[in-house]
Amino acid sequence: MAPTLYSPFNPLNFSNRNCFLTGQVLSSEEEKIQVFPAWLMSRYNLADQPFKLLDESYATYKDLKLPCAASTNEQYIAPLENTIAEAFTQGYQAVKALDPMLLFQWAGKLLYGIVFNEIQAGIRQQHVSGEGFSMSQALIHKFSHLHLMLQSLNMPLVFDEFTPFSLFLFKVNNAENEFGYRDEINTLTFSLRIQDFGLIICLQDNGANARYHRDLYEQWQNRTLHPIQFEEMNARIFYSAFLFNKLPEYNVLPVGDEIYLEAMALRGMGGKPTFDMWQNKTYGQVLESFWKKWGFVLFEIIKNPEAPMSFLFKPDESVIDNSEIDLPL
Numbered sequence: 001m002a003p004t005l006y007s008p009f010n011p012l013n014f015s016n017r018n019c020f021l022t023g024q025v026l027s028s029e030e031e032k033i034q035v036f037p038a039w040l041m042s043r044y045n046l047a048d049q050p051f052k053l054l055d056e057s058y059a060t061y062k063d064l065k066l067p068c069a070a071s072t073n074e075q076y077i078a079p080l081e082n083t084i085a086e087a088f089t090q091g092y093q094a095v096k097a098l099d100p101m102l103l104f105q106w107a108g109k110l111l112y113g114i115v116f117n118e119i120q121a122g123i124r125q126q127h128v129s130g131e132g133f134s135m136s137q138a139l140i141h142k143f144s145h146l147h148l149m150l151q152s153l154n155m156p157l158v159f160d161e162f163t164p165f166s167l168f169l170f171k172v173n174n175a176e177n178e179f180g181y182r183d184e185i186n187t188l189t190f191s192l193r194i195q196d197f198g199l200i201i202c203l204q205d206n207g208a209n210a211r212y213h214r215d216l217y218e219q220w221q222n223r224t225l226h227p228i229q230f231e232e233m234n235a236r237i238f239y240s241a242f243l244f245n246k247l248p249e250y251n252v253l254p255v256g257d258e259i260y261l262e263a264m265a266l267r268g269m270g271g272k273p274t275f276d277m278w279q280n281k282t283y284g285q286v287l288e289s290f291w292k293k294w295g296f297v298l299f300e301i302i303k304n305p306e307a308p309m310s311f312l313f314k315p316d317e318s319v320i321d322n323s324e325i326d327l328p329l
Contacts, residue, residue, distance in 0.1 A: 035064035037115030044179040092197040166210035175329040226322040
């Protein structure tokens with residue numbers, strides 16, 4: 001008999017009385033784990049750094065926590081953290097050798113942890129104002145499926161002939177002690193640039209963004225990037241994740257002692273393509289945000305509206321080597 005999956009979205013249950021992963025009732029509301037793991041906060045001195053929430057309030061990295069049963073942490077979360085910490089400490093080659101599913105689970109747990117804290121903040125805010133908490137059905141759809149897939153950590157969950165995510169890994173010539181983190185919870189897109197690598201994961205697209213950028217990634221996945229090149233790659237992928245207009249759906253099929261997750265065909269409104277039309281001006285605004293460190297503004301970036309500024313490609317579409325870029329790391 002297959003075990004039962006836990007869903008905190010039906011009904012909404014984001015209290016600190018239940019384990020975020022299993023729903024197990026906790027012995028204390030202090031039974032928690034860090035969203036950003038202790039090893040990462042220690043390595044990059046993040047604990048007391050500000051972290052901006054969607055309601056414009058600020059927490060610190062160490063304030064972001066998840067209710068988690070001690071047994072769940074010991075059996076499933078801590079071993080994953082140890083594996084990721086070891087690989088990330090060694091750098092690009094060790095990360096490249098990891099099972100991509102481990103990277104998906106680790107990034108998914110971190111991003112879901114942020115979502116969990118955002119929802120808790122929203123509930124508190126609505127309670128103060130005397131209103132009931134509500135969330136769009138599209139977000140509930142995305143977040144609940146991410147949580148479902150995270151249970152591959154503790155359940156015999158089998159992804160039936162599909163990959164639920166797109167993963168892009170690059171070798172990057174980062175500055176020492178660089179910590180570059182970005183997320184977009186509406187599209188469930190995650191990016192981390194540390195050590196000698198940069199990692200981007202679209203967590204809920206069934207590999208659509210990987211297919212969209214296949215040629216680009218094949219050109220660059222074995223090259224070393226300057227940080228501004230990685231951030232341009234970041235901008236392209238974050239923007240395409242925004243253009244992705246489907247809501248993946250799944251069939252959950254218990255089979256014996258296992259639970260099979262079957263991806264249904266990507267659907268959209270009125271037979272639209274999988275991605276909305278690319279608009280260079282909007283992309284330029286995204287790129288301006290990712291290039292903020294280097295001071296490039298939108299006017300420069302889209303001076304030629306048909307060909308936005310690029311540090312990946314020259315006007316003749318040949319590749320720019322990172323050694324040709326005379327900019328700080």
